[in-house]
Amino acid sequence: xxxIVGYIGKKQAAPILLEGLSKLEYRGYxxxxxxxxxxxxxxxxxxxxxxxxxxxxxTDGGRAVPxxxxxxxxxxxxxxxxxxxxxxxxxSDDINVIAVHNGIIENFQELKDKLLRNGxxxxxxxxxxxxxxxxDYYYKKYQVGxxxxxxxxxxxxxxxxxxxxxxxxxxxxxxxxxxxxxxxLGLGESxxxxxxxxxAILDHTRKVIYPDNYEMVRMTTDIVEVYNLNGDxxxxxxxxxxxxxxxxxxxxxxxxxxxxxxxxxxxxxDTINSVVKKQEDLYTLDLSGCGLSDDEMRQISRVWIIGCGxxxxxxxxxxxxxxxxxxxxxxxxxxSEFRYRKLGLQKDDLVIVISQSGETADSLAxxxxxxxxxxxTLGIVNVVGSSIAREAxxxxxxxxxxxxxxxxxxxxxxxLIACHLLSIGFASAAGKIDNATVQKMIVEMxxxxxxxxxxxxxxxxxxxxxxxxxxxSDAFVIGRGLDxxxxxxxSLKMKEISYIHSEAYAAGELKHGTxxxxxxxxxxxxxxxxxxxxxxxxSNMVETGSRxxxxxAITFSGNYYLEDRADFxxxxxxxxxxxxxxxxxxxxxxxSYYMSVNRGLDxxxxxxxxxxxxxx
Ligand code: M6R
Numbered sequence: 232x233x234x235i236v237g238y239i240g241k242k243q244a245a246p247i248l249l250e251g252l253s254k255l256e257y258r259g260y261x262x263x264x265x266x267x268x269x270x271x272x273x274x275x276x277x278x279x280x281x282x283x284x285x286x287x288x289x290t291d292g293g294r295a296v297p298x299x300x301x302x303x304x305x306x307x308x309x310x311x312x313x314x315x316x317x318x319x320x321x322x323s324d325d326i327n328v329i330a331v332h333n334g335i336i337e338n339f340q341e342l343k344d345k346l347l348r349n350g351x352x353x354x355x356x357x358x359x360x361x362x363x364x365x366x367d368y369y370y371k372k373y374q375v376g377x378x379x380x381x382x383x384x385x386x387x388x389x390x391x392x393x394x395x396x397x398x399x400x401x402x403x404x405x406x407x408x409x410x411x412x413x414x415x416l417g418l419g420e421s422x423x424x425x426x427x428x429x430x431a432i433l434d435h436t437r438k439v440i441y442p443d444n445y446e447m448v449r450m451t452t453d454i455v456e457v458y459n460l461n462g463d464x465x466x467x468x469x470x471x472x473x474x475x476x477x478x479x480x481x482x483x484x485x486x487x488x489x490x491x492x493x494x495x496x497x498x499x500x501d502t503i504n505s506v507v508k509k510q511e512d513l514y515t516l517d518l519s520g521c522g523l524s525d526d527e528m529r530q531i532s533r534v535w536i537i538g539c540g541x542x543x544x545x546x547x548x549x550x551x552x553x554x555x556x557x558x559x560x561x562x563x564x565x566x567s568e569f570r571y572r573k574l575g576l577q578k579d580d581l582v583i584v585i586s587q588s589g590e591t592a593d594s595l596a597x598x599x600x601x602x603x604x605x606x607x608t609l610g611i612v613n614v615v616g617s618s619i620a621r622e623a624x625x626x627x628x629x630x631x632x633x634x635x636x637x638x639x640x641x642x643x644x645x646x647l648i649a650c651h652l653l654s655i656g657f658a659s660a661a662g663k664i665d666n667a668t669v670q671k672m673i674v675e676m677x678x679x680x681x682x683x684x685x686x687x688x689x690x691x692x693x694x695x696x697x698x699x700x701x702x703x704s705d706a707f708v709i710g711r712g713l714d715x716x717x718x719x720x721x722s723l724k725m726k727e728i729s730y731i732h733s734e735a736y737a738a739g740e741l742k743h744g745t746x747x748x749x750x751x752x753x754x755x756x757x758x759x760x761x762x763x764x765x766x767x768x769x770s771n772m773v774e775t776g777s778r779x780x781x782x783x784a785i786t787f788s789g790n791y792y793l794e795d796r797a798d799f800x801x802x803x804x805x806x807x808x809x810x811x812x813x814x815x816x817x818x819x820x821x822x823s824y825y826m827s828v829n830r831g832l833d834x835x836x837x838x839x840x841x842x843x844x845x846x847x
Contacts, residue, residue: 233319233333234258234305235414236431237395237405240422240452245293248303251424251431252283257480258428259633260305261313261616265290266320266329267301271402273326274301278318300403302395302425304331307633308615310339311356321360323367324352327399328380330366332359333427334391334412335630337504342387362388366396377406378458381447385410385460391501395425407448411497416440416448416455418469423450429472429479437472486834488636488728492820493687495644496680499813501630502645503680506652507673513666514673518656521609521627528660531581534561537569537597538585539844541639541720542646545585545611548716548812549650555809556664557657566593567847570600582608583653587634587642588843589617596847598622611649613642627653636835637842638728640820643720644683647813651676654809675807679814682804686817690825693818696783696799697825703731703754707745707775708819709738710758711768717758717785717812721819728837729826738771751779756819757797759786760811769796785815 234255238244248265263286264278275296279286283305290296304319311317322329336342339358342365347353351364365387370380377398391411398406407414407425417424417432417439424432425448429439440455442448446465447458457467474483484490508517518528534553536546546563553561564574566584570593576582582601586594589612598619601608610623613631620626629645655672658664664672700706706725708718715737722735736745738757749755757772759765765786773796776782784797787805794800803814827834 233307233427234260234431235331235333235393235395235425235427236303237301237407237425237450238422239300239403239405239450240419241299242422243293243297244299244301245290245296247435248301249283249287249290249293250434251426252303252305254430254433254476254480255305255428256283257635258305258307259635260307262308262315262318263303263305264318264320265296265301265303266322266397267296267298268397268402269298272298273399274329274397276320276322276329278315280313280315280318300397300405302329302331302397302405309335309628309630310358312616317355317357319359321355321357321363323364325399328363328367328370328396330359330363330394330396332362333393335501335505336362336388336392337390338388358390362392362394363396370398377401377404378447378449378462381406381408382460382462385445385447390504393427403451405450407442407450409442409446410444414442416442416450418455421452423452423455425450428482429474430476433472433476433479439470439472440467441470442467485828486636486824488638488640488824488834491634491636491641492817492824494632495641495687495817496684498631498641498645499648499683500680502648503652503676505628505630507677514670516652516656516659516669516673518627518652522625523609523656525660527607528657530579531559531657532579533577533581534559535569535576535580535582535601536561536563536585537566537582537594539566539591539593541643541723542585542587542591542594544716544720544723545643545646545650546583547719548647548713549654551713551716552651552809553654553657556654557661558663559657559661566591566597570596576601576604576606578605580606582606583611584608584619584623585611585646586619587613587629587631587639587646589614589619590843590845592845592847595619595622611646613645634842637837637840638724638823643816644813648676648679651810672807672809676810679806679810682806682814683817685804686814687821690821693801693821694825697822698829700754700781701826701829705748706731706733706754706756707736707741707749708733708756708758709736709741709768709771711738711764712761713808713811714758714760714764714768714815717815717819718756720816721756721758721823724819724823725826727840728832728834729823729830730832730837731826738768741771742774746775746778749775749778749780753780754783755780756783756785758815759784759790759793760803760815761808765790769793772797785818
């Protein structure tokens with residue numbers, strides 16, 4: 232995710248901003264920029280594409296940009312390519328308002344249209360430039376002060392933001408606002424700081440204020456004021472940060488993986504909101520951002536889903552959903568296999584390549600092969616501007632933000648959501664589901680973030696179980712239909728970070744050979760969510776239980792009869808069974824995580840693995 236730093240005081244701001252941004256590099260970014268004011272001069276703005284070191288060189292370590300008040304940003308592209316033009320800060324044309332922003336302005340297109348009608352022009356493709364110009368618009372139209380202009384903007388903007396703003400008419404002051412994106416204020420002696428995360432300011436101060444949602448900030452060298460939406464100053468407690476720098480980077484979590492598990496409700500919501508729009512009381516899916524028209528969707532006669540590792544498992548889960556809703560035949564292939572086979576692809580096929588990094592060598596080669604054959608390709612990609620994003624005919628971005636732990640969690644969850652959205656889109660375009668069903672499915676999808684949150688809140692139970700089974704040497708994760716895809720992901724997680732030999736099996740297949748491996752104490756995890764298959768999966772679990780296996784079941788709440796059959800049951804909140812993977816995967820992520828911790832392993836950087844596999 233993007234990083235923000237702001238400074239106001241008596242020292243030179245630029246070196247402090249650059250140093251603060253360097254402390255946020257772990258969050259991932261693809262461009263950076265600073266704006267620094269020297270007295271009441273207009274701010275000097277310097278931006279650079281790529282590493283922060285490019286910006287450091289461009290500004291001679293900050294020495295080339297004098298001034299004691301400034302804002303800085305590292306950008307992880309969401310709207311628009313990672314270019315210098317799209318990098319922050321963004322300013323109104325007369326540099327009346329200049330700002331950096333973290334988060335996503337969901338209704339930016341509607342706001343941009345309004346501003347275009349009012350004579351504004353836009354240089355970048357970003358949603359941030361829209362927010363900046365909207366502040367400028369209200370500031371000038373109503374001739375109000377910065378706090379009122381920001382408050383009016385907050386009322387119009389939908390989405391998430393931490394905005395840090397400077398106004399030409401207010402030298403020596405920095406303003407800020409937040410909703411659903413992190414922002415902290417650091418208090419110093421005759422100097423004050425703003426940042427998106429604690430590590431950026433930890434070398435200067437440990438005294439911080441955490442503004443709440445819908446609060447605004449005015450900061451000078453000696454004053455820090457927090458305002459509510461009515462424009463009233465509110466009292467905020469000052470907190471002493473006790474973490475060390477390393478813990479601070481992980482937001483207080485012990486590992487990035489745990490931090491990323493906890494980020495899932497938010498990133499799932501962001502990914503849904505990037506496509507789902509609400510007009511009056513009706514939801515619509517707007518897939519125009521990825522380039523696919525309804526006509527093109529109607530013409531698809533078969534879908535291929537291609538990926539590696541967890542991305543492949545997203546495909547396995549999603550094929551059941553897409554086939555069921557859109558009634559399109561779906562084939563799921565491992566990229567490393569697909570690229571070397573003659574699979575009889577046809578002109579009306581669509582090849583979907585799923586990849587977090589967008590750089591996985593086999594997935595990229597599979598995409599290129601499909602293109603050579605003249606087949607339409609769609610990338611479901613997390614990294615904006617990555618090779619797969621650039622080369623695919625259509626791109627649907629997941630908004631997971633940078634994922635640092637090698638084991639994917641939040642990117643996986645967003646990929647699932649992207650596939651659900653496509654399934655509904657294809658089904659609706661082809662007339663396979665009516666609008667009432669679309670509405671029902673979207674309403675239910677919007678409940679997933681809260682349900683994921685609930686499962687995460689109950690993590691102590693899984694932690695307890697993991698400590699009991701941390702020394703298991705073998706585990707089998709079984710399920711039928713969509714649950715088999717979830718089992719594959721759960722099993723991979725266990726292998727890659729807990730180093731426990733684990734196999735995923737289609738539950739009905741066990742008795743064709745593998746059941747001979749079951750002995751007293753073998754751990755069998757059964758995923759049983761699909762209504763027409765739950766009882767069959769339970770029978771398969773019981774078959775292993777009667778041969779000594781310890782049975783761990785994951786099922787929807789309400790299926791309480793499992794209590795009598797399994798040794799340990801984890802209930803997930805009820806949802807549309809098509810969305811089961813989004814919930815059932817969470818206990819499996821937590822289980823692997825806690826097992827890895829119990830075994831004293833390097834959770835975030837498991838042996839022999841790389842985050843992005845760019846070799847064949
Ligand atoms: O970047 P990609 O999504 O293309 O990566 C694909 C796999 O390498 C990746 O999902 C891998 O299996 C994960 N480490 C699993 O947690």
